[in-house]
Amino acid sequence: MKLFKNILESVKPHFIKGGKLEKMYPAYDAFETFLFVPDHTTHSGSHIRDAVDLKRTMAFVVIALLPCIIFGMWNIGDQYFKAISESSDFMKNFIFGFWKFLPLLIVSYAVGLSVEFAFAISRGHSVNEGYLVTGMLIPLIMPVDVPLWMLAISVVFAVVIGKEVFGGTGMNILNPALTARAFLFFAYPSYMSGDKVWVHGAGIDGYSGETILGALAANTTSWANLQWSFNDALMGFVPGSLGETSFIAILIGALILILSGVGSSRIILSTFIGGYLTALLFNLWGVNVLMSTPAHIHLLIGGFAFGAVFMTTDPVTATQTNKGKIIYGLLVGFFAIVIRVFNPAYPEGMMLAILLMNVFAPLIDHYIVGANIKKRLKRVKV
Amino acid sequence: MSKNSFLSKKNKMLLSDPLDDNNPITVQVLGICSALAITVQLKPAVVMALSVLVVLSVANVVVSLMRKMIPSRIRIIVFLVVIATLVILVDQVLKAFVYDVSKELSVFVGLIITNCIICGRLEAFAMANPPGKAFLDGLGNSFGYGIILIIVAFFRELLGAGTLFGYPVLEKLGVYDLGYENNGMMILPPMALVTVGVLIWWQRARNEKLIENE
Numbered sequence: 001m002k003l004f005k006n007i008l009e010s011v012k013p014h015f016i017k018g019g020k021l022e023k024m025y026p027a028y029d030a031f032e033t034f035l036f037v038p039d040h041t042t043h044s045g046s047h048i049r050d051a052v053d054l055k056r057t058m059a060f061v062v063i064a065l066l067p068c069i070i071f072g073m074w075n076i077g078d079q080y081f082k083a084i085s086e087s088s089d090f091m092k093n094f095i096f097g098f099w100k101f102l103p104l105l106i107v108s109y110a111v112g113l114s115v116e117f118a119f120a121i122s123r124g125h126s127v128n129e130g131y132l133v134t135g136m137l138i139p140l141i142m143p144v145d146v147p148l149w150m151l152a153i154s155v156v157f158a159v160v161i162g163k164e165v166f167g168g169t170g171m172n173i174l175n176p177a178l179t180a181r182a183f184l185f186f187a188y189p190s191y192m193s194g195d196k197v198w199v200h201g202a203g204i205d206g207y208s209g210e211t212i213l214g215a216l217a218a219n220t221t222s223w224a225n226l227q228w229s230f231n232d233a234l235m236g237f238v239p240g241s242l243g244e245t246s247f248i249a250i251l252i253g254a255l256i257l258i259l260s261g262v263g264s265s266r267i268i269l270s271t272f273i274g275g276y277l278t279a280l281l282f283n284l285w286g287v288n289v290l291m292s293t294p295a296h297i298h299l300l301i302g303g304f305a306f307g308a309v310f311m312t313t314d315p316v317t318a319t320q321t322n323k324g325k326i327i328y329g330l331l332v333g334f335f336a337i338v339i340r341v342f343n344p345a346y347p348e349g350m351m352l353a354i355l356l357m358n359v360f361a362p363l364i365d366h367y368i369v370g371a372n373i374k375k376r377l378k379r380v381k382v
Numbered sequence: 383m384s385k386n387s388f389l390s391k392k393n394k395m396l397l398s399d400p401l402d403d404n405n406p407i408t409v410q411v412l413g414i415c416s417a418l419a420i421t422v423q424l425k426p427a428v429v430m431a432l433s434v435l436v437v438l439s440v441a442n443v444v445v446s447l448m449r450k451m452i453p454s455r456i457r458i459i460v461f462l463v464v465i466a467t468l469v470i471l472v473d474q475v476l477k478a479f480v481y482d483v484s485k486e487l488s489v490f491v492g493l494i495i496t497n498c499i500i501c502g503r504l505e506a507f508a509m510a511n512p513p514g515k516a517f518l519d520g521l522g523n524s525f526g527y528g529i530i531l532i533i534v535a536f537f538r539e540l541l542g543a544g545t546l547f548g549y550p551v552l553e554k555l556g557v558y559d560l561g562y563e564n565n566g567m568m569i570l571p572p573m574a575l576v577t578v579g580v581l582i583w584w585q586r587a588r589n590e591k592l593i594e595n596e
Binding site: 147149150153161165183186187188189191 | 565567579
């Protein structure tokens with residue numbers, strides 16, 4: 001730490017006003033505030049600056065993601081060695097998964113941060129820290145074998161079109177990580193869906209790497225006849241993208257988010273409740289396999305849990321008011337299940353449901369705030 | 383007006399202004415519908431641009447010639463009759479000479495009638511200016527419209543299908559052997575909107591006149 005401090009102090013004169021690299025100050029500022037608590041003070045009014053700034057809030061999310069990441073890396077290896085029917089142990093699985101995950105993570109951060117730095121320098125504002133989490137989320141929601149150049153393109157699209165055109169972190173309408181996924185999903189569907197992409201090595205020896213959701217969406221076998229048990233779905237010993245498979249790991253992440261106050265428990269809970277009730281409702285109808293799948297299973301399979309915990313709680317794109325958060329969550333859950341059961345072409349309804357509700361979030365807030373103002377005005381008259 | 387003033391500075395502005403500072407698509411945001419619908423490939427986009435060029439410049443001249451006779455209450459109906467006649471002519475010509483493209487453009491040739499650029503220019507310019515000027519204005523605006531159409535179609539066809547005018551450019555360059563794939567998203571209408579949006583962004587960043595001071 002001392003070493004970093006010394007380096008930063010020694011190069012600082014070049015970056016401040018009048019220095020040779022004055023234009024690069026945002027880049028310098030990014031490194032300084034990332035490593036140390038900034039010594040910024042307010043100049044007017046009475047404000048108290050908390051040590052927990054945006055960068056540290058984001059760090060909490062990354063910590064909450066760790067269980068998913070560790071389990072996901074193990075699961076990638078486990079699924080691969082199962083596919084080629086080779087025996088393996090814990091470390092072998094983990095190391096295999098690690099080498100699959102690392103390139104995705106490096107590409108995601110390198111490309112995304114370069115775009116962020118380029119925009120920060122050209123616009124002369126400080127580098128937005130939002131990408132720390134986005135960059136971590138993107139590889140967690142991608143198929144393991146997605147070509148790296150496709151990942152790079154989707155990251156550029158998500159950061160430029162999803163975020164920077166609106167003014168950067170805090171101004172974006174859509175969740176950037178999901179924007180990246182949606183872009184890939186529509187641009188290169190054969191790399192983003194089907195039964196070959198979720199397990200490295202699937203397709204060899206006729207092994208099917210189908211996800212539970214994919215199998216159910218095919219509308220041939222019901223949940224009871226699938227090869228996976230409730231336990232598999234709960235623990236996450238199933239094919240899927242890196243972060244989404246294990247409900248338990250996601251639950252640990254949810255607890256960290258809620259206890260640290262970073263994620264909104266209202267959104268998380270209401271999303272699950274909304275999804276559960278909707279699935280229960282469709283159980284009564286039950287004209288296809290996904291409709292008659294038990295409601296609690298719907299919450300375990302696909303990206304529902306991961307989306308509910310890490311995507312809906314994005315503080316920028318979600319609703320801000322307390323009532324709005326509950327409505328937002330319920331509707332995300334509702335639409336996710338609706339898209340799932342009605343649209344066999346896009347069984348992963350969670351991504352589309354969240355993006356849809358991202359768009360409506362400001363509208364929900366608008367009416368909640370308006371209703372509150374009306375209520376209080378009435379009180380004044382009486 | 384003397385003849386040598388036909389290409390005066392003011393008249394040249396009629397041609398050059400719609401290309402950038404007052405572009406019908408990116409600045410006035412007119413005619414967006416057809417810009418999104420027929421820019422999947424270059425060929426229909428070019429044909430569409432030419433059709434609009436013919437319709438707009440001729441309609442401008444015709445309406446300009448009649449401008450003193452048209453009662454202002456029924457002027458929109460008169461515009462529509464003029465435009466519809468021209469569009470039907472263009473449609474018949476397309477059907478006769480480039481039948482496959484005409485089939486691709488399908489309803490959008492007919493929809494030139496509702497293209498707001500045309501009605502807008504007739505109302506805003508041809509009704510108040512002599513035929514010569516109106517002709518130049520028609521040319522300029524359809525160039526402005528066409529150039530955006532062609533730029534958008536160029537990127538959509540190149541990235542979405544890997545071809546230009548149907549010629550497999552990317553295949554000849556051998557980029558598929560490197561693992562490149564066509565971007566299916568570029569074929570979809572939303573990417574046309576994003577492409578137009580990026581064009582507007584780039585144009586505003588470059589052209590200081592377009593930045594509103596508030």
